[in-house]
Amino acid sequence: MRINCPLCGTRDRREFTYYGDAVYANRPAEGAPIEAWDDYLHLRDNPAGETRDLWYHELGCSAWIEVTRNTVTHEISATRLLTDRKKPAKRGKKT
Amino acid sequence: MPSLIEKTACDGLLPVTEAGMTLSECVPLRITSVAPLAGKDRAFGAALKAMGLGWPKPGQSLANGEAKTVWSGRDQAFLIGVTPDGLDDLAAMTDQSDGWARMRLEGPGTEAVLARLVPLDLRATAFPVGSAARTGLNHMMMVLCRTEDAAFEIMVFRSMAASAVHELHHAMKAIAARTAAL
Ligand SMILES: [Zn+2]
Numbered sequence: 001m002r003i004n005c006p007l008c009g010t011r012d013r014r015e016f017t018y019y020g021d022a023v024y025a026n027r028p029a030e031g032a033p034i035e036a037w038d039d040y041l042h043l044r045d046n047p048a049g050e051t052r053d054l055w056y057h058e059l060g061c062s063a064w065i066e067v068t069r070n071t072v073t074h075e076i077s078a079t080r081l082l083t084d085r086k087k088p089a090k091r092g093k094k095t
Numbered sequence: 096m097p098s099l100i101e102k103t104a105c106d107g108l109l110p111v112t113e114a115g116m117t118l119s120e121c122v123p124l125r126i127t128s129v130a131p132l133a134g135k136d137r138a139f140g141a142a143l144k145a146m147g148l149g150w151p152k153p154g155q156s157l158a159n160g161e162a163k164t165v166w167s168g169r170d171q172a173f174l175i176g177v178t179p180d181g182l183d184d185l186a187a188m189t190d191q192s193d194g195w196a197r198m199r200l201e202g203p204g205t206e207a208v209l210a211r212l213v214p215l216d217l218r219a220t221a222f223p224v225g226s227a228a229r230t231g232l233n234h235m236m237m238v239l240c241r242t243e244d245a246a247f248e249i250m251v252f253r254s255m256a257a258s259a260v261h262e263l264h265h266a267m268k269a270i271a272a273r274t275a276a277l
Binding site: 007008009011012014015059060061062063081083 | 154230231
């Protein structure tokens with residue numbers, strides 16, 4: 001299995017550490033209700049199909065990567081740096 | 096106060112030679128981890144250019160004689176062989192000179208030696224001179240650069256020096272034995 005690090009290119013799976021569902025990057029806001037924290041810490045979907053994980057390029061460049069993969073086919077369809085999730089959507093050209 | 100003896104990371108371990116391949120310790124040079132401050136990447140890149148170097152792209156190393164920059168991660172690189180004077184306002188810097196073991200593996204068959212330990216395609220077509228990678232040397236973290244057609248530079252944490260030499264020398268002996276048997 002190979003994972004495409006957006007910085008290093010495709011690398012052997014042994015270079016990466018799995019960290020769990022990508023929702024772990026969506027930390028509830030300060031003062032969020034206790035249910036939101038319970039959900040964030042303990043409750044995970046278990047989809048048959050597309051899911052998103054966090055992977056750490058530990059034996060590589062130390063980047064955190066969001067991997068979109070399919071739990072049925074094992075296909076990895078997309079990877080991006082976790083930091084790129086925070087960028088605002090690109091605006092269209094002004095007309 | 097006892098008098099302490101200054102030793103390099105691979106003191107007493109290197110050089111070793113097998114079948115025309117040599118693993119040796121690089122001359123100790125200043126190693127600085129550099130990360131441009133927010134909004135200063137252009138100015139920092141220009142300062143590196145003025146040294147005959149430049150900011151490396153991911154997977155790249157730029158050399159000028161002994162001096163070089165080596166990409167080491169997102170917005171981060173190593174500056175080697177240069178005393179980074181006058182750069183304090185442009186980049187966050189840490190002196191890591193004593194933290195690394197730097198080795199040079201050269202000679203025919205070095206690609207085959209590294210192929211036993213490194214999960215990367217290191218053929219010259221995929222990893223030409225000037226390439227750099229952070230990857231694994233077996234189970235150890237490594238910074239690898241191809242400095243010449245038949246020469247690689249290997250950086251591992253100083254605490255891993257003996258293990259790295261052991262792994263590399265073992266692989267060199269195995270390749271030497273194979274070559275002799277052919
Ligand atoms: Zn990477």
